[in-house]
Amino acid sequence: MDTIQHSSPHTALVTGATSGIGREVTLQLADAGWRVIAVGRDQQALAELGRVSELISPRAADLLEGDLAGLVPEQLDALVHAAGISPDTGVEHTDTEDWSRVLTLNVTAGAQLARHALPALRRAHGTIVFLNSGAGTAARPRNAVYAASKHALRALANGLRVEEEGNGVRVSSVYPGPTDTPMFTGHVDRSELIQPASVAAAVLTAITAGPDVQLTDIHVRPRRELSW
Ligand SMILES: NC(=O)c1ccc[n+]([C@@H]2O[C@H](COP(=O)([O-])OP(=O)(O)OC[C@H]3O[C@@H](n4cnc5c(N)ncnc54)[C@H](OP(=O)(O)O)[C@@H]3O)[C@@H](O)[C@H]2O)c1
Numbered sequence: 001m002d003t004i005q006h007s008s009p010h011t012a013l014v015t016g017a018t019s020g021i022g023r024e025v026t027l028q029l030a031d032a033g034w035r036v037i038a039v040g041r042d043q044q045a046l047a048e049l050g051r052v053s054e055l056i057s058p059r060a061a062d063l064l065e066g067d068l069a070g071l072v073p074e075q076l077d078a079l080v081h082a083a084g085i086s087p088d089t090g091v092e093h094t095d096t097e098d099w100s101r102v103l104t105l106n107v108t109a110g111a112q113l114a115r116h117a118l119p120a121l122r123r124a125h126g127t128i129v130f131l132n133s134g135a136g137t138a139a140r141p142r143n144a145v146y147a148a149s150k151h152a153l154r155a156l157a158n159g160l161r162v163e164e165e166g167n168g169v170r171v172s173s174v175y176p177g178p179t180d181t182p183m184f185t186g187h188v189d190r191s192e193l194i195q196p197a198s199v200a201a202a203v204l205t206a207i208t209a210g211p212d213v214q215l216t217d218i219h220v221r222p223r224r225e226l227s228w
Pocket of ligand 1 (some may be wrong): 083
């Protein structure tokens, strides 16, 4: 096994950095002294992130297009795949293109980024965190497509973890419940939703866990379960 290369500051690549949970992960990592490559499409949100901290390097990219290898730096300690979409449609009204878009962004893009990041993560004994969901273990009406993608993402994390355990790379899934971001449109009292900063704190816990452990599955639930 390679010698661990410690370099300062640590570097993370975060997708979905322009909104919600990914944005909070980006801010908290930068606050903790990490250099963050912050990926998203929203140019204004990216520019704002760049103004918050010189540790944040915004990268405009559509994860549904192009080769993702160019996003991955030579030195990398953590990959966080938070980008995701959640269509509010039933199976009856979901065509092949819709299925493809959801699975490509939520699963394949994360897998491809992980693939390209493995050499650097192995050198650093780094961590991959996939933002999963309660939908990764259960499905609701009008949510089967999203749930299928998150079930697949759980399988990706579990499979990659055992593939990489001899190589020093650890893999975590973080499963948030309903969280107060633009993605969540359920009809609830939004003051009862999980705050994206709380989910981000769980992601940082996985990334900064002691070298002897990996936090495989972290479920983040609201204090009171919500129905919507
Ligand atoms: N909010 C919840 O209740 C909840 C619950 C459980 C799990 N989650 C999961 O948590 C993660 C973050 O969700 P969130 O609630 O923070 O969502 P959000 O606020 O809607 O943010 C979604 C992010 O995905 C990015 N994205 C969407 N399409 C993209 C594309 N084609 N290429 C690149 N980036 C793209 C968006 O960036 P641009 O628009 O700038 O591209 C945005 O930064 C997701 O994986 C979601 O499934 C959320």
